[in-house]
Amino acid sequence: MKADELDRVLSREIEIVPSPGFARSVMSAVLNEAATPPPIPFPWICAVPGLAACGFTIVWALIERLRLPAQESVSVASSNLTQWIEYVRPMFSRAEAFGTGWVVLALLLTLACLKLSSRLAGGRV
Amino acid sequence: MSAREDQDDVERVLAGDISAFEHIVHRWQGPLVNLAYRFCRDRSRAEDMAQEAFLRAYRGLKGWRKDAAFSTWIFAIATNLYRSELKRMPERAELLDNIEGLTDLMAESSIPEDRDRDRAVRRAVSALPPKYNEVFVLFYFHEMDISAAARSLGLPEGTVKARLSRGREILRQKLPRFLGELRLKEEVQ
Numbered sequence: 001m002k003a004d005e006l007d008r009v010l011s012r013e014i015e016i017v018p019s020p021g022f023a024r025s026v027m028s029a030v031l032n033e034a035a036t037p038p039p040i041p042f043p044w045i046c047a048v049p050g051l052a053a054c055g056f057t058i059v060w061a062l063i064e065r066l067r068l069p070a071q072e073s074v075s076v077a078s079s080n081l082t083q084w085i086e087y088v089r090p091m092f093s094r095a096e097a098f099g100t101g102w103v104v105l106a107l108l109l110t111l112a113c114l115k116l117s118s119r120l121a122g123g124r125v
Numbered sequence: 126m127s128a129r130e131d132q133d134d135v136e137r138v139l140a141g142d143i144s145a146f147e148h149i150v151h152r153w154q155g156p157l158v159n160l161a162y163r164f165c166r167d168r169s170r171a172e173d174m175a176q177e178a179f180l181r182a183y184r185g186l187k188g189w190r191k192d193a194a195f196s197t198w199i200f201a202i203a204t205n206l207y208r209s210e211l212k213r214m215p216e217r218a219e220l221l222d223n224i225e226g227l228t229d230l231m232a233e234s235s236i237p238e239d240r241d242r243d244r245a246v247r248r249a250v251s252a253l254p255p256k257y258n259e260v261f262v263l264f265y266f267h268e269m270d271i272s273a274a275a276r277s278l279g280l281p282e283g284t285v286k287a288r289l290s291r292g293r294e295i296l297r298q299k300l301p302r303f304l305g306e307l308r309l310k311e312e313v314q
Contacts, residue, residue: 006293009246010265018158022172023150026179030150033180034143 131195135186150179157203163262164207165214166251174210178203200277204263208278211255249300250292257292260285 095101130148137145157178161171181202189198250261259278264285267273271289275282 006246006296007265007269009243010250010261011269012243013159013163013265015155016159016162016168016171018154018172018175022154022158022176023147025172026150026154026176027147029176029180030146030183031143033183 128194128196132191135189135195138183138186146183149182153179153199157199160200160203160262160266161207163266164211164259166247174207175203178206181206197273197276200273201279204259204277205279208255208259211259246296246300249296253292253295257288257295260288261292264289 130152134145134148138149154175157175158171161174161178162168165171165174178199182199185202189195250258252258253261260274260280263274263277264271267277271282271285275285278285
């Protein structure tokens with residue numbers, strides 16, 4: 001196809017005239033927009049101290065962890081783990097008696113269904 | 126269209142006189158609706174898209190840096206919106222599949238009328254993948270001005286030229302017989 005043939009055809013576009021109420025409709029939408037209060041901005045000023053405190057705590061914990069000698073940290077970690085298991089074992093036994101496993105499974109399935117349906121509705125699958 | 130008038134109206138809107146935006150709407154409604162129409166080929170939808178473009182322009186008036194022309198800025202906003210709308214149109218895939226059928230249909234008749242030919246070529250252009258179609262739309266909307274099309278699309282001129290060339294190549298492959306008849310008719314005349 002020659003470029004000039006295509007140019008001839010595509011340059012001959014029909015010009016459409018906006019409908020008489022178009023400008024009024026646009027201005028109505030603009031006035032609505034202007035009348036709508038602006039969205040509430042995220043309160044960064046209030047959140048920054050809390051976020052800074054969290055960040056500082058995490059960094060401090062990491063530094064403290066690195067300062068522990070390697071050998072000591074292994075033994076501390078293993079003894080802590082043993083203590084923790086001993087501590088939570090009775091909780092698991094009681095939870096098992098109430099069928100908590102099934103409840104957790106049901107919750108996970110519900111969550112998965114919700115996620116999948118929202119993805120389908122959003123056309124992302 | 127006066128750049129000075131646009132600038133004055135923008136300043137008035139930013140100063141709180143929203144009614145000044147109506148002058149901008151009156152000046153730009155034709156070009157914005159026509160550009161939208163070239164993207165979607167549906168008059169009613171074109172007006173909806175143009176209205177949304179005006180709303181976006183209103184929301185972003187503060188962001189217009191006066192080093193660029195107001196026309197460039199508003200076309201860039203509208204083009205950006207129309208491109209996203211174009212990608213969301215489900216009927217595009219159907220059109221692409223129908224190009225071969227369209228060619229056969231045109232080949233059945235003797236020599237197609239100009240009107241049919243124009244419609245067929247426009248359908249074929251509309252059925253191009255969006256990145257080629259949008260370049261065609263902007264190139265012809267801006268009266269074959271590559272740099273204006275590139276500014277509206279926010280692409281380098283070289284990319285626009287390359288996409289135009291590739292788009293023409295696709296059209297040549299999709300509509301060979303029909304366009305061959307077109308040449309024959311023009312030679313006879």
